[in-house]
Amino acid sequence: MPLNRQIHLISRPSGPPGLDNFSLVSTPTTDLEEGEVLVRHHYLSLDPYMRGRMNDAKSYAQPQALNQTMLGGTVGEVIASRKPGFAVGDKVVGMGGWQEYGVVPAAMTGMLRKVDDSSIPLSAYLGAVGMPGVTAYYGLAHIIAPKAGDTLVVSAASGAVGSAFGALAKARGCQVVGVAGGADKCAYVVNELGFDACVDYKQHLDAASLSAALQAVCPQGVEGYFENVGGMVMNAVLPLMNAFGRVAVCGMIAGYNGTPIPMAAPQLILMQRLRFQGFIVSEHPQVWPAALAELGALVASGTLRVRETIAQGIESAPQAFLGLLGGRNFGKQLVKLI
Amino acid sequence: MPLNRQIHLISRPSGPPGLDNFSLVSTPTTDLEEGEVLVRHHYLSLDPYMRGRMNDAKSYAQPQALNQTMLGGTVGEVIASRKPGFAVGDKVVGMGGWQEYGVVPAAMTGMLRKVDDSSIPLSAYLGAVGMPGVTAYYGLAHIIAPKAGDTLVVSAASGAVGSAFGALAKARGCQVVGVAGGADKCAYVVNELGFDACVDYKQHLDAASLSAALQAVCPQGVEGYFENVGGMVMNAVLPLMNAFGRVAVCGMIAGYNGTPIPMAAPQLILMQRLRFQGFIVSEHPQVWPAALAELGALVASGTLRVRETIAQGIESAPQAFLGLLGGRNFGKQLVKLI
Numbered sequence: 249m250p251l252n253r254q255i256h257l258i259s260r261p262s263g264p265p266g267l268d269n270f271s272l273v274s275t276p277t278t279d280l281e282e283g284e285v286l287v288r289h290h291y292l293s294l295d296p297y298m299r300g301r302m303n304d305a306k307s308y309a310q311p312q313a314l315n316q317t318m319l320g321g322t323v324g325e326v327i328a329s330r331k332p333g334f335a336v337g338d339k340v341v342g343m344g345g346w347q348e349y350g351v352v353p354a355a356m357t358g359m360l361r362k363v364d365d366s367s368i369p370l371s372a373y374l375g376a377v378g379m380p381g382v383t384a385y386y387g388l389a390h391i392i393a394p395k396a397g398d399t400l401v402v403s404a405a406s407g408a409v410g411s412a413f414g415a416l417a418k419a420r421g422c423q424v425v426g427v428a429g430g431a432d433k434c435a436y437v438v439n440e441l442g443f444d445a446c447v448d449y450k451q452h453l454d455a456a457s458l459s460a461a462l463q464a465v466c467p468q469g470v471e472g473y474f475e476n477v478g479g480m481v482m483n484a485v486l487p488l489m490n491a492f493g494r495v496a497v498c499g500m501i502a503g504y505n506g507t508p509i510p511m512a513a514p515q516l517i518l519m520q521r522l523r524f525q526g527f528i529v530s531e532h533p534q535v536w537p538a539a540l541a542e543l544g545a546l547v548a549s550g551t552l553r554v555r556e557t558i559a560q561g562i563e564s565a566p567q568a569f570l571g572l573l574g575g576r577n578f579g580k581q582l583v584k585l586i
Numbered sequence: 587m588p589l590n591r592q593i594h595l596i597s598r599p600s601g602p603p604g605l606d607n608f609s610l611v612s613t614p615t616t617d618l619e620e621g622e623v624l625v626r627h628h629y630l631s632l633d634p635y636m637r638g639r640m641n642d643a644k645s646y647a648q649p650q651a652l653n654q655t656m657l658g659g660t661v662g663e664v665i666a667s668r669k670p671g672f673a674v675g676d677k678v679v680g681m682g683g684w685q686e687y688g689v690v691p692a693a694m695t696g697m698l699r700k701v702d703d704s705s706i707p708l709s710a711y712l713g714a715v716g717m718p719g720v721t722a723y724y725g726l727a728h729i730i731a732p733k734a735g736d737t738l739v740v741s742a743a744s745g746a747v748g749s750a751f752g753a754l755a756k757a758r759g760c761q762v763v764g765v766a767g768g769a770d771k772c773a774y775v776v777n778e779l780g781f782d783a784c785v786d787y788k789q790h791l792d793a794a795s796l797s798a799a800l801q802a803v804c805p806q807g808v809e810g811y812f813e814n815v816g817g818m819v820m821n822a823v824l825p826l827m828n829a830f831g832r833v834a835v836c837g838m839i840a841g842y843n844g845t846p847i848p849m850a851a852p853q854l855i856l857m858q859r860l861r862f863q864g865f866i867v868s869e870h871p872q873v874w875p876a877a878l879a880e881l882g883a884l885v886a887s888g889t890l891r892v893r894e895t896i897a898q899g900i901e902s903a904p905q906a907f908l909g910l911l912g913g914r915n916f917g918k919q920l921v922k923l924i
Binding site: 478508523 | 820837848850856860864
């Protein structure tokens with residue numbers, strides 16, 4: 249069996265994580281038992297939610313276990329199978345973790361999803377046609393539920409979730425305004441993703457300044473906000489919310505390292521009768537089929553062209569993950585393993 | 587026609603309001619035109635929402651006009667009528683404002699509701715069987731929507747909304763925990779209103795201390811929170827919310843004078859997949875009939891015994907209102923006018 253290189257979490261960060269929280273470990277893959285599948289991973293997905301799991305705190309997911317392979321989404325190819333329905337050569341998406349090969353136990357093969365990479369690139373199944381895309385879909389279609397003509401704002405607009413959100417919202421006839429960090433990301437959001445406008449938060453020192461810039465491109469106010477970031481960006485958007493606005497709370501990356509990110513004026517929830525809804529897309533499996541169908545069509549037709557930042561080799565995963573947390577990726581952050 | 591004494595708003599407060607923001611004005615009531623009704627007010631309702639209307643700010647309601655009679659709910663008796671369907675002697679609830687008599691214009695008589703005071707005291711139509719009661723009902727039944735056995739928390743528990751909330755929640759088999767200010771209010775909430783527990787926020791200097799006291803009486807966590815106060819109380823309750831908890835945002839009296847009341851940890855919305863919903867009960871007229879039927883039965887049967895603080899005479903209304911904002915009332919704050 250092939251040698252398998254893995255990234256383990258070996259200590260928990262206090263504050264920003266560092267490379268020393270991770271370790272590269274090599275072990276042989278084990279022989280397959282009846283019902284098991286061996287997958288060679290082509291791409292590993294890096295996602296902000298992984299930061300939360302590095303803490304040993306009450307949250308929606310169990311903490312990442314120490315001295316175990318980091319969990320994470322993967323896409324790859326079946327190279328050995330003792331499970332009916334999975335054949336050598338099948339392309340599969342799963343939760344294979346930060347490693348080059350994954351032996352999928354019999355009880356977990358239900359989590360493997362066979363995918364077709366003839367019209368959609370394999371890597372897209374970790375982004376626009378995968379968990380990030382469905383995340384955008386759920387927040388848009390099931391929480392914000394906009395009408396055509398509504399103005400929607402999304403933070404981290406150039407990322408995997410934000411870019412899918414923009415395409416889905418434009419398909420529904422909405423005005424879509426992004427918030428992103430840097431002129432190049434903002435240009436991409438408008439010129440390539442087709443957003444109506446994008447504001448560079450790095451040009452603003454406080455929420456009031458950012459809010460004024462957003463107001464200039466949202467003159468009618470905001471009906472829906474998709475929150476990936478929290479902190480200053482949230483405090484800039486909330487004063488622009490119109491009555492009965494909806495806020496889909498998907499991420500608060502600004503606070504993941506323990507930085508306080510207070511909401512300055514929660515009384516706006518009352519004054520504008522806002523609805524806030526936090527959600528985790530894995531808890532809503534019923535929406536995945538419709539979401540993946542719509543997202544797959546947007547990618548296959550070229551309507552949604554997702555930017556990717558690709559690190560090479562499993563050993564690069566920790567550094568790439570730290571870059572993602574610092575916003576140094578551009579679009580979907582992946583690690584290419586072969 | 588009788589002389590009518592009114593309270594006008596003559597200036598807007600910056601920070602806490604004072605008596606100098608109000609003025610007592612005497613004017614004769616006008617002769618009735620066709621379609622109008624003259625009501626002698628027995629009770630005037632004082633409610634926290636009136637503070638928000640004193641500001642000239644973007645909010646859910648138009649600001650209270652300067653040099654006009656303060657708006658507010660009233661209950662009284664028809665003493666003259668040129669409108670079919672209203673007869674002298676009818677008891678009516680309406681929005682008569684801070685004055686002894688109200689001439690209800692023809693176009694506004696649809697807002698008058700005839701009530702029966704044979705088994706329910708007239709004043710209760712301004713409290714448990716009126717707007718505050720329906721407010722509690724909407725937040726409980728339509729936002730929190732609890733199951734039997736759920737633990738619910740309500741701030742300002744001894745007030746008009748809080749006391750109705752407790753009775754409605756107990757009728758649904760919930761554990762109900764109040765937050766109130768002072769040992770006497772807390773004793774009333776438990777002993778007379780039948781809450782399972784009540785925590786005195788005045789015994790705590792910060793949210794962490796109050797949160798620990800609440801946790802002791804909510805050992806299984808909290809499924810639903812009805813927010814009347816905001817600030818320290820909100821920051822104490824939120825860390826106790828269980829997954830998929832609901833927060834009905836009805837009031838934030840702690841911030842009405844401009845005091846900042848930040849939400850310390852909005853990331854809890856994500857981590858526990860909470861839903862926050864701000865609401866104004868007047869925007870949900872469809873729930874009023876069912877709500878008033880249930881609340882009327884609770885009051886008529888003696889299950890819901892509402893405490894009232896009654897000021898005497900229209901000239902006492904401003905001082906009583908300042909007392910309400912400072913929490914010096916006990917239960918529903920009324921002004922008795924005859």
